[in-house]
Amino acid sequence: MTITIEDVWAATERINAFAHRTPVLRSHSLDQMVGAELHFKAENFQRVGAFKFRGACNAVWSLDDAEAAQGVVTHSSGNHGQALALAAQTRGIPAYVVMPEDSAKPKLAAVRGYGAEAILCASNLDAREQTCAEVQQRTGAVMIHPYADHRIIAGQATAALELLCEIGHVDSLIAPVSGGGLLAGSALSLGALCPSAQIIGAEPEGANDAWLSMQAGELRGISKPNTICDGLRANLGALNFEILQLHQAQILTVSDAETVAAMRLVWERMNIIIEPSCATVVAVLLRYREQFAGQRVGLILSGGNVDLDALPWAR
Amino acid sequence: MTITIEDVWAATERINAFAHRTPVLRSHSLDQMVGAELHFKAENFQRVGAFKFRGACNAVWSLDDAEAAQGVVTHSSGNHGQALALAAQTRGIPAYVVMPEDSAKPKLAAVRGYGAEAILCASNLDAREQTCAEVQQRTGAVMIHPYADHRIIAGQATAALELLCEIGHVDSLIAPVSGGGLLAGSALSLGALCPSAQIIGAEPEGANDAWLSMQAGELRGISKPNTICDGLRANLGALNFEILQLHQAQILTVSDAETVAAMRLVWERMNIIIEPSCATVVAVLLRYREQFAGQRVGLILSGGNVDLDALPWAR
Structure with a gap:
């Protein structure tokens, strides 16, 4: 199924009443450090603290009334689970989030706080998928995959679309890549609005x-990703990979040390909180700065959900 | 000398080319916790990371060319020194910042990074004032006091003015109070635009x-303030006190423990970095929430300059 910019506009209309139109931030000092003009789309200010709400909200509001009434189900230990729970709440339908039994308590509390049912299973992919299938069979709920889903990709694409509509042309656009929902969506929006620009995925070396x-x-x-970026451990989806190939995405990798340094730099210079997975885009900017010199660069700051008791530079 | 809203408009015009028009942030979860509609003016995103740049910039650009050519001088170990240094740089004039000899190195580096001369002196008020007087005599520089100065007050007032112009009527407006530049300025703007609203100063119990x-x-x-809020240890200025009396300001105090809890809450729920002095406004909101129930409340988030290696909840 081909996803077009029309699908992204439709997603924008669906989610507008629920998602924040997040601000685009600037930083004098980062501009100077990189020698480029940087525009940061602050999805760390999105609802649930991450861009994930866009895709989940678009998916939930794409369902027809009969489908929606059965509810939605997914497996996620992170932001997608919370995002789907809140999205379901905006439509007043049930949500079932399958989570590993060793999930952190605040994450369980957040999912339940949005009115979803958290269903615990063993901490491996087989158990998650099997539990999801059981929930689907029992409830009739629609499975909403975290990234390999055209509704999710079109939803995540709205962040880059908003950014480009606000600031106009860019030379490069950088977003983190994991399963590829955000990066494929960003590639779609960039391809339509700035076809000559380069789409770039930021990826940890230990999950490349x-x-x-x-x-x-x-x-x-x-099989065994090794990175502190807990949002970037999934493998690329097939649908997502196709879109990245079509748009000739460039993948640039960074070490965890570079990511932690970039995260701290953003906290100190921009006074905003971003999570490690999100800091990869800034780490890419700094490590490969020659490539960006003199450019106008868009960056998707994907999220800001951090455990303040376990900051990576305090280890 | 009486300061009027016309002076605040004039300050707005002077600083517009240099200061950021900072965003006004919302938070679903804080709204729910307090039972009020909260609008946060994010001066932690202002240049040098604090509202102080507004007053300093207005003061520097209020000077006539002959005065300006001699430069400006102040004593400050904190944000005002950096703010005056950057403001002087925008006009291309010398700045002399008298700082205690035990100032943290990053603070010295920041002042020098903005092109100012940092002049070290003993760490007491007498030494600071004497050193300032010497610099004035030697260079002819104009003294710009951190808060007891009508140009500074009119400059700080622009933050509340921008907030009110963007969101309209409020029932209460809360800002931290120390020397009273920000609170007196906020009282002026509120008194002109929403004369029936209540101006409130947030103050640490240990510096009340x-x-x-x-x-x-x-x-x-x-004489001996005792609070972790390093920006709120100064005593109220006489000019500032007059304005607070005129506008019947209400002062509400909070403990350092309440301030630290409020700071952490804002970091977690809003994904922005605010400093302890700034968190007092949120601590007031939570401690006195009955007073604000059902209200539309404006809050000035004054700054975000924090040492990430010494977070108060990690002690």
């Missing part, structure tokens, strides 16, 4: 399956 | 000279 896949020209997975 | 002064009906000082 997107980099490997783009190099190989075919989907490659990593 | 404004509270004592308003109770007594005359200026009272505290």
Whole structure:
């Protein structure tokens, strides 16, 4: 199924009443450090603290009334679960979030706080998928995959669309890449509005399956990702990979040390809180600064959900 | 000298080319916790990370060319020194910042990074004032006091003016109070635009000279302030006190523990970094929430300059 910019506009209309139109931030000092004109789309200010609400909200409001009445189900230990729970709440339908039994308590509390049912399972992919299937069978709920879903991709694409509509042309646009919902969506919006610009995925060296896949020209997975970026451990989806190939996405990798330094720099210079997964885009900017010199660069700050008792520079 | 809203408009015109028009932020969860409609003016995103740049910039651009050519001088160990240094840089004139010899290195580096001369002196008020006087005599520089100055007050008043022009009527407006530049300025803007609204100063219990002064009906000082709020240790200025009396400001005090809890809450729920001095306004909101129930409340988030290696909840 091909996703077009029309689908992204439709997503914008669906989510407008519920999602924040997040601000675009500037930073004198980061501009000077990189020698570029930087525009940061602050999705860390999005509802549930991450861009994930856009896709979840679009998916929930894409369902027809009969489907919606059965509710929605997903497996997620992170932001997608909370996002789907809140999205379901905006429509007043049930949400079932399958989570590993060792999930942190605040994450369980957040999902339940949005009115969803948290369903615990063993902490491996097989158990998650099986539990999801059981919930689907029992309730009739619609499965909303975290990234390999055209409704999710169109929803995540609205962040880049808003950014470009606000600031106009960019030379490059950088977003983190994990399963590829955000990056594929960003590629779609950029391809339509600034077709000559370069779409770039920021990826941890210890979870570089997107980099490997783009190099190989075919989907490659990593079984044991090793990175502090807890939002970037998933492997690229097939649908997502197709879109990245179509738009000739460039994947740039960074070490966790570079990511932590970039995260701290943003906290200190911009006075905003971003999470490690999000800081990869700034780490890319700094590590590969020659590539961006003199450019107008858009960056998607994907989220800001951090445990303040376990800051990476305090370890 | 009486300061009017016309002076505030004039300040707005002077600083517009240099200061950020900071965003007004909302928070669903804080609204729910307080039972009020909250509008946060995010001066932690202002240049140098604090509202102080507004007053300093207005003062520097209020000088005639002959005065300006001699430069400006102040004593400050904190945000005002950096703010004056940057303001002087925008006009291309010298700035002399008298700082205690035990000032933290990053603060010295910041002042020098903005092109100012940092002049070290012993860490007491007498030494600071004497050193300032010497610099004035030697260079002819104009003294710009951190708060007891009509140009500074008119400049700080622009933050509340922008907030009110953007959101319209409020029932209450809360700002931190120390020397009273920001609170007196906010009182001026509120008095002109929403004369029936209540202006409120947030003050640490351990530095409650404004509270004592308003109770007594005359200026009272505290010689040994005891609070982690390093920006709120100064005593109220006489000019500032007059304005607070005129506008019947209410002073509400909070403990440092309440301030730290409020700071952490804002970091977690709003994903922005605010400093302890700034968190007092949110601590007031939570401690006295009955007073604000059902109200539309404006809050000035004064700054976000924090040492990330010494977070108060990690002690």
